[in-house]
Amino acid sequence: xxxxxxxATTVTVPLEAPLLHSNGAHWGRFVRTIVEVETDNGxxxxxxxxxxxxxxxxxxxxxxxxxxxxxxxxxxxxRFKIANPTAGLYNNxxxxxxxxxxxxxxxxxxxLGVPVHDLLGGRIRDAVQFASYLFFRYPAGDxxxxxxxxQLVEHARALKHEHGFTVHKLKGGVFPPAHELxxxxxxxxxxxxxxxxxxxxxxxxxxxxxxxxxxxxxxxxDYLEDPVLGLExxxxxxxxxxxxxxxxxxVVDFAQLAANVLRRAxxxxxLDTTFWGGIRAxxxxxxxxxxxxxxxxxxxSGELGVQLATMLHLGAVLPxxxxxxxxxxxxxxxxxxxxxxxxxxxxxxxVPSGPGLGVELDRDKLAEYAELYRELGGYPYDRDPxxxxxxxxxxxxxxxxxxxxxxxxA
Ligand SMILES: [Mg+2]
Numbered sequence: 001x002x003x004x005x006x007x008a009t010t011v012t013v014p015l016e017a018p019l020l021h022s023n024g025a026h027w028g029r030f031v032r033t034i035v036e037v038e039t040d041n042g043x044x045x046x047x048x049x050x051x052x053x054x055x056x057x058x059x060x061x062x063x064x065x066x067x068x069x070x071x072x073x074x075x076x077x078x079r080f081k082i083a084n085p086t087a088g089l090y091n092n093x094x095x096x097x098x099x100x101x102x103x104x105x106x107x108x109x110x111x112l113g114v115p116v117h118d119l120l121g122g123r124i125r126d127a128v129q130f131a132s133y134l135f136f137r138y139p140a141g142d143x144x145x146x147x148x149x150x151q152l153v154e155h156a157r158a159l160k161h162e163h164g165f166t167v168h169k170l171k172g173g174v175f176p177p178a179h180e181l182x183x184x185x186x187x188x189x190x191x192x193x194x195x196x197x198x199x200x201x202x203x204x205x206x207x208x209x210x211x212x213x214x215x216x217x218x219x220x221x222d223y224l225e226d227p228v229l230g231l232e233x234x235x236x237x238x239x240x241x242x243x244x245x246x247x248x249x250x251v252v253d254f255a256q257l258a259a260n261v262l263r264r265a266x267x268x269x270x271l272d273t274t275f276w277g278g279i280r281a282x283x284x285x286x287x288x289x290x291x292x293x294x295x296x297x298x299x300x301s302g303e304l305g306v307q308l309a310t311m312l313h314l315g316a317v318l319p320x321x322x323x324x325x326x327x328x329x330x331x332x333x334x335x336x337x338x339x340x341x342x343x344x345x346x347x348x349x350x351v352p353s354g355p356g357l358g359v360e361l362d363r364d365k366l367a368e369y370a371e372l373y374r375e376l377g378g379y380p381y382d383r384d385p386x387x388x389x390x391x392x393x394x395x396x397x398x399x400x401x402x403x404x405x406x407x408x409x410a
Pocket of ligand 1: 199201225226247248249
């Protein structure tokens with residue numbers, strides 16, 4: 001089996017409503033690049049990467065000449081062909097590697113007639129548990145704003161009712177910490193028996209991080225995720241707060257993982273199949289975590305069905321996945337895969353059992369959302385359309401005002 005062509009298509013898929021985060025917002029849609037790798041035996045492997053546009057499509061096209069004739073089975077060689085660690089000082093291709101690795105695993109699975117998890121050691125669970133991933137959000141059409149503790153509780157209850165979530169993650173760093181603390185405590189009070197996690201994306205000062213952590217010690221927390229910036233910041237919070245610390249920002253490669261083993265700052269590592277450069281890198285990292293009694297979870301950087309499939313195959317094979325995975329997925333209005341979006345049952349999504357990643361593109365949807373991208377273009381992740389001119393600093397002190405209702409984004 002040899003690679004004969006690589007195609008990349010940028011799509012934008014609507015979210016139910018624009019979602020706020022510490023750096024800005026997801027402006028009511030996700031922009032993703034869907035990658036198709038063709039081989040000489042007529043198979044097509046699928047990959048996905050965050051962001052997109054002409055530059056992303058060109059980046060994949062530029063890789064093509066170097067990968068023509070490459071055998072998708074040669075996954076270790078692929079790593080060095082695309083993301084050689086010293087060449088990486090000059091070109092940062094980890095995310096491109098991830099998308100091509102997904103496609104090669106898909107091809108190998110399709111070629112052999114086995115699901116990707118069988119290539120990774122075999123699944124030890126048939127479904128992966130997910131957290132609700134709650135955001136403060138702008139209103140959009142019939143979808144109401146989420147800003148106050150009551151609105152957040154209502155939103156969490158609705159998601160729990162619809163999807164069966166029993167773990168809830170609040171994405172914060174938007175409003176002043178005191179307001180978000182009230183929101184988080186309200187969630188825990190309203191949903192007894194469930195578990196909770198808070199993630200302000202590293203924007204709290206050490207002082208605020210400690211105050212927030214201490215103020216939730218009595219709650220059933222999974223962990224406190226990236227309350228402050230950096231391994232040393234996390235380590236200082238970890239020493240003084242009795243809650244496990246988690247990160248998806250400062251342990252995203254093996255050197256950082258080693259640093260965290262030698263001088264522990266985070267107890268739980270959120271593995272992201274894109275940030276780490278593929279599903280296989282995440283499996284390797286999880287093994288290191290297992291050895292050193294670090295917990296693992298699955299990170300979401302905003303996924304459509306192809307990327308979600310990579311998260312499901314990863315979650316299926318990790319014995320030490322003791323935490324629910326994260327997904328933005330249920331905030332999307334649609335997907336580009338055949339058969340429509342994956343469904344949650346009791347807060348879980350079944351691991352695909354078809355050959356390869358187990359998902360196929362819906363060509364009509366792909367065309368529809370590629371057209372929508374051409375119409376709407378990209379958006380800056382680190383800006384908030386509701387606060388023109390605003391940008392955050394870290395630690396942040398430029399919070400959104402929780403006393404003012406959020407207006408729909410034009
Ligand atoms: Mg995070």
